[in-house]
Amino acid sequence: MNKKKLIIFDFDGTIADSFSVLVEIINELSKEEGLDQFSADQIEKARDLPMREIIFQLKLSKWKLFFLARKIQKKFAQKISQVRPIEGIVPVLAALKEKGYVLGVLSSSRKEILDQFMRNNKIAVFTFMHSEKNLFGKAKILKKILKEYAFVPSEAVYVGDESRDIDAAKEAEMESVSVSWGFNSKKMLAENKPDYLIDKPEGLLEIL
Secondary structure (H helix, E strand, O other): OOOOOOOEEEEOOOOOOOHHHHHHHHHHHHHHHOOOOOHHHHHHHHOOHHHHHHHHHHOOOOOHHHHHHHHHHHHHHHOOOOOOOOOOOHHHHHHHHHHHOOOEEEOOOHHHHHHHHHHHHHOOOOEEEEOOOOOOOHHHHHHHHHHHHHHHHOOOOEEEOOOHHHHHHHOOEEEEEEOOOOOOOOHHHHHHOOOEEEEOOHEEEEEO
């Protein structure tokens, strides 16, 4: 990897170990809304699918999907104290900051959720944290961030745990780092050809 100056992170599954809490919330809402709950086997199979395919299989209207997404965010905010950082990520973030990198977050989680998580876990390394409501609008925001902070794509990298994070980085002409400890499986990530695929947070220090 050429020398980078800006590292942008996804939040859920990349920095925050939120998967089990989100599954709990989704099953709570499924019960409330009279929808089928997800078994452990279904959840594991979903890790091999892109988000668009998962949404398609749910067969929900855009309005219903928006309504459920709002409720998920609300419940997640109530449970954010239960969410801890991915094991080993905090010292890696501190080391990257010490090396002089500009660190930022781009997430579909609400800004107040990001702020509360950082306060709860005493993480103060990020120059910015952007919240993007559109699940598939990250590329546009990545380009906006590059312009706002005066970086060119070759100086930046996007770190995420889903195939859509790889797609967003490619569209923004940035390099991508996929992490295998998040939502999408390592197999799924590899098939989408990120620039780098790592299995532990320390892998970031090895490639940057």
